[in-house]
Amino acid sequence: MTPYSSTLSSVLKDESRMEGKALWVSQPQSVGELLDSLKEAAEKGIDITVQGSRTGLAGGAVPAGGLALGLSKLKKSMEIKDGLLLASASVALGEAKVYLKRQRLVFAADPSEDEATLGGLFATGARGLKTEPFGRQVQELLWALPTGETLLARRGEACFDSTGIRIFNQSIKCPVPVKSRFPGVPFQGQDLIDFLSGSDGRLGIALNIKVKTFPKPKNSWAIAFFLKSEAQALSFAEAASDASREFLKALWIFDQNALSLLSKSRASLSGLKDIPEFPSDSDSAALAWLEGDDEEGIELAMSGLLDLFSESGGSESDTWAAEGIEAEKIAPLKHLAEEAANMELDKARLTSNAIRLSIENSYGSPIKAFRDLGESLVQGYRILSVLDGRIHARLFALQDPGKLVLGYALRALAEGGFFASDYGLGKAKRDMAIDLASPQEKECLMAIQQAFDPASSMSNRFFRAAL
Amino acid sequence: MRIVVCVKQVPSMSAQMDPETGLLFRASAESAMNPLDFCAVEAGMQILKRHGGELIALSMGPQSAQETLRLAMALGAGRAILLSDKAFAGADAYVTAFTLSQAIKAIGNVDLVVCGLNTTDGDTAQVPFSLAAQLGWPSFGWVKLIELEPLAFVQEQTGTEARAEARLPMVIAVGRISPPRIPTLGAKLAAKRKPLEVWGLNDLPEKSPEFYGLRASPTRVKKIYATKRERKVLPLELGLNETVKILKGELSDPKAFIEPVIATPTQLPDWNGQAKSGSVLACLQADHRGLCLVSKEMASLLISLSQGRFETHGVFIGSDLPKPLEDELLALGLDCVHVCLDNDFKIFDARPFSEAALACVKALNPAVVLAGATPEGRALAPALAAHLRTGVTADCTGLSLSDNGELLQIRPAFGGDIMAQILTPQARPQIATVRLGAFSALESAKRSRTKIKRFQAPHSQVLPLQTLGHFEDEPAKDLVIAIGGGLRDKAAISLFEKLAEKANASLMCSRCLVERGWFDQSRQIGLSGRSVSPKLLVTFGISGSAQFLSGIKGAKRLVSINLDKDAPILDFADVPLVGDMREIAERCLEM
Structure with a gap:
């Protein structure tokens, strides 16, 4: 641990564009050094903020005083064994994907920020284009506890029941709800590994993971469908999500503002250089990802999608289709929209809360929520993952974004959905989560925090103050 | 159609x-x-x-x-x-x-x-x-x-x-x-x-x-090998201020430069060749400003390769030969420059130009023909080779000529991690293109001996061509700042433009920024761009593919900034700095 100096100012920020403060900085190069830093911080009562590549959008890596503990310099290792990737958590997603690609393997989950570390993806519960969260594929986990001790978790060995969970040879007693509504609150039957994924660096740090890999599907397709109205797009999405489920792994809807933002960013954003202009008069678009080994089946599914698209008012000439390696040109459109949004914000140099808040919940009635949100947005864009009800909305220049975000959080929870389903709570959503938590959920959070982090060095002021 | x-x-x-x-x-x-x-x-x-x-x-x-x-x-x-x-x-x-x-x-x-x-x-x-x-x-x-x-x-x-x-x-x-x-x-x-x-x-x-x-x-790959990396200095992972201090020192203190060494073509071991021929030839090129620098470099290269064992020749094809250009040709130090002038040759057109070059090659029967890796040279060389049923090795970064007149040609391949040694075992002449800056132009002491010979060549009809105006392809300054793929946002280019202006440096880039459409190719360094030989090259966010590195061989001092301490360029840099390119540039401008 070294005292913070202005020469290390980059540790104060992440991709959320929030800026925090730090008194200490540590960038350990070995697990031993990392554990020493944790012990020292716990002994001295120093708050810790864990940082991977600082690519998160919810401010989880923004320090709030105390120690900024960077993991990017930890030694990296990767190995494939029995279909599992054994990797140190400091490995970047892009590095892991290239490593797997050489062996014609892929992750089932597909988060799209290649600079993000595997540890960061695990900690934030990141998902990508497809519906599967990255953490759900982790089979074994070496976890550093805030005390500086380590815990080896294997999938299936420890799960929450209604009264808590048994780990570290002790029982953590708490009233576990049947269904979780927030990252960090467990649910009955949840595996310890899934619970730790999404804990946002509050309960410890992933050191090594064993994650499932799969043979690269023989066929993979990205298809963009452009429509003249949002109503047509939603109608198509509803119909498409009911069909083709065997091969359809992702289906996203982009609103007009998202398309406009992408068009506007064409000259500046490298990922858009091979993307032609969107078809004229496009108001909304649907982006589908299909994969599988059955070539005939997948082609049949695509023909079915094309029929549904026509029935929804779409014209075949307003589609783009790419397969295999070419599909990687179109598939990142969702991620590129996020990058384009950040570029806009950088240009505008906006610093208000408006830029820090986004809606990325999952909803029981996603299409209705998506439509309603369009009516209440002043400025911003919406993207919807139709298959699992996730909506991403970035809000620009709103006077009171918190109210809108809170409203949609309540709605997601009322519909049995999930609050902050993609980027984690970070610093941006933590207070709102605590405000929304029930007494039972708070009790659960406290009991788990006490067991994992008795010195409150990692769960820091967030829980200390709020609970 | x-x-x-x-x-x-x-x-x-x-x-x-x-x-x-x-x-x-x-x-x-x-x-x-x-x-x-x-x-x-x-x-x-x-x-x-x-x-x-x-x-x-x-x-x-x-x-x-x-x-x-x-x-x-x-x-x-x-x-x-x-x-x-x-x-x-x-x-x-x-x-x-x-x-x-x-x-x-x-x-x-x-x-x-x-x-x-x-x-x-x-x-x-x-x-x-x-x-x-x-x-x-x-x-x-x-x-x-x-x-x-x-x-x-x-x-x-x-x-x-x-x-x-x-x-x-x-x-x-x-x-x-x-x-x-x-x-x-x-x-x-x-x-x-x-x-x-x-x-x-x-x-x-x-x-x-x-x-x-x-x-x-006609061409054969003799050998391929991975490019070896030998770390010069361990990457310096310093704080922002310290990094900026070092960078500013490098940018502002000319004494820190290592004295330039006159670069010579890559020295390669001689090897046993078979064929014999008595001359070597360079296809010379001029534009509206005069003789192109790459032509001077090729002339020096031929003189150096021949080491007195072969006659050195040039061929120039154009519409006229004004006195200043003639003086430049005479100053090349070649034994002879063959000049073909015709009104049809006002603007480059690959077919007639290659036919004129063919006439010269047939008369001379050289062992080696070099052309510049310019748009014109890269079109002329394969067209000429096709007439002669021989091969071309493009963009050589190393050449060696045996006593028997066989040319060992070296170029990066497949993303640049591999170098290939290429031979043209049977067909003659052996044709290669070389890039601007890959070899240095040397002052010649043989000016008085250079002869100019004129010749005429039959050629096909030229295309209906017109020029759309000239642009000044500004030569790189002694100080070059180059930026690469680490730059995520086009808007941040202005930051580096300001830095270059402040440091009186040329701002150039790696290939990926040209591919993104953010820079014109004239500012691209590397195998498919140009080579530079500044006293100081500062790279920001460039990882250092072999293609890029082949374009900076002439740089006398290299300062590289990269967020990834394992970036290959940091192995080659005299001052390897680990850090965020944007932050460092911003702070550099503030200080």
Whole structure:
């Protein structure tokens, strides 16, 4: 641990564009050094903020005083064994994907920020284009506890029941709800590994993971469908999500503002250089990802999608289709929209809360929520993952974004959905989560925090103050 | 109009080569259509839409290349032909062009052939020009714009742009034009069911296998090897202020520069050659400002390579020879410069220029011919080689000439992690292109001995050409700042422009920023751009591919900033700094 100096100012920020403060900085190069830093911080009562590549959008890596503990310099290792990737958590997603690609393997989950570390993806519960969260594929986990001790978790060995969970040879007693509504609150039957994924660096740090890999599907397709109205797009999405489920792994809807933002960013954003202009008069678009080994089946599914698209008012000439390696040109459109949004914000140099808040919940009635949100947005864009009800909305220049975000959080929870389903709570959503938590959920959070982090060095002021 | 678009399946990621044969293991990598071939198909489709007719996609490769042809059909090609036969395997650029020319003859009544300028695997940019020469057609490369009515093309040349109206039949080679279309879903599905023709040796007019494949290829890969990295200094992971302090010191204190050493061509061990010939020749080039620097560098290179063992010659083709240019030719120190002047040679046109160069080569019978790796030289060399049935090694970074006149040619390949040693064992002359800055121009003491001889050469009719104005291709300053893929946001370029202005530096870039369309190619450093030899080169966010590194061999001091401490460029840098390029530049401007 070294005292913070202005020469290390980059540790104060992440991709959320929030800026925090730090008194200490540590960038350990070995697990031993990392554990020493944790012990020292716990002994001295120093708050810790864990940082991977600082690519998160919810401010989880923004320090709030105390120690900024960077993991990017930890030694990296990767190995494939029995279909599992054994990797140190400091490995970047892009590095892991290239490593797997050489062996014609892929992750089932597909988060799209290649600079993000595997540890960061695990900690934030990141998902990508497809519906599967990255953490759900982790089979074994070496976890550093805030005390500086380590815990080896294997999938299936420890799960929450209604009264808590048994780990570290002790029982953590708490009233576990049947269904979780927030990252960090467990649910009955949840595996310890899934619970730790999404804990946002509050309960410890992933050191090594064993994650499932799969043979690269023989066929993979990205298809963009452009429509003249949002109503047509939603109608198509509803119909498409009911069909083709065997091969359809992702289906996203982009609103007009998202398309406009992408068009506007064409000259500046490298990922858009091979993307032609969107078809004229496009108001909304649907982006589908299909994969599988059955070539005939997948082609049949695509023909079915094309029929549904026509029935929804779409014209075949307003589609783009790419397969295999070419599909990687179109598939990142969702991620590129996020990058384009950040570029806009950088240009505008906006610093208000408006830029820090986004809606990325999952909803029981996603299409209705998506439509309603369009009516209440002043400025911003919406993207919807139709298959699992996730909506991403970035809000620009709103006077009171918190109210809108809170409203949609309540709605997601009322519909049995999930609050902050993609980027984690970070610093941006933590207070709102605590405000929304029930007494039972708070009790659960406290009991788990006490067991994992008795010195409150990692769960820091967030829980200390709020609970 | 019958249009043929040549497309190639290329490895999309790190490829492996067979160290025995020097050939690519295609099975080891995923494959894709060559990126510029998308532009070729797009160009073909735009022309087809205006002028009507038929578009045929043509490829040579293994059966798996059918996927690339099906993609071309999904993009609009009405017919697709794959040239696939064991006899075709291992072809170099000359023989590939020969095989394609045979197919084009077999197709018959072709008006226009459209190629992508270069491919990502070989990156030689030879095939379109060799193909045109072997068909006896005009060619027009480096096309950046297509005018549809009347059909005309605009190309980049050294220091200028030229426009040519189409004279069919002809071959064009397109660079990056507007983003190519993406096929519709219906077209993709339909293309899977369309018939695709596979042609073998017996489908071509020339049926003798001796004209095809590796056995007919004039050039051979003698050896390939991975580029070795030896770390000069451990990367410095300092704080922002300390990093900026070091950088500012480097930028402002000329005493910190290592004294420049006069660079000489890469010294390579001699090896035993077989053939003998008494002269070597450089194809010299001038633009509106005078003799091009690359021509001076080639002259120095020839003098250095020959070491008095061979006569050194130059050939200059142009419309006039003003006194200043004549003086420059005399100052090259070559034994003789052969000058062919004709009003037709006002603007470069590959076919007539290569025919004039051919006349000189036939008269001289040199062992080696060099051309600059400029748009003109890279079109002239393969066209000349096609006339002579010999090969070209493009963009050499090392050359060695044996007593017997055999040229060992070294160039990076396959993303630059591999270097290839290439020979032209039988065919003569051995032709190579060299890039601006790859070798240094030296002052010659032989000025008084240089002779100028004039000659006339029969040539084909030139294309209807016009220049579209000159642009000043500013020579790089003593201090060059280069930025690369680490730059995520185009808006941040202004930051580095300010830094360059403040430091009185030239601002240049790596290839990926040109590909993103953020910089003009004239500012690109590297194998497919230009070489630089500044006293100080500062790179920001450039990882350091071998292609880029081959363009900075002449830099006297290298300061590199990269967020990734494992970036290859940090191994080569005199001052390797680990840090965020944007933050460092911002702070540098503030301080």
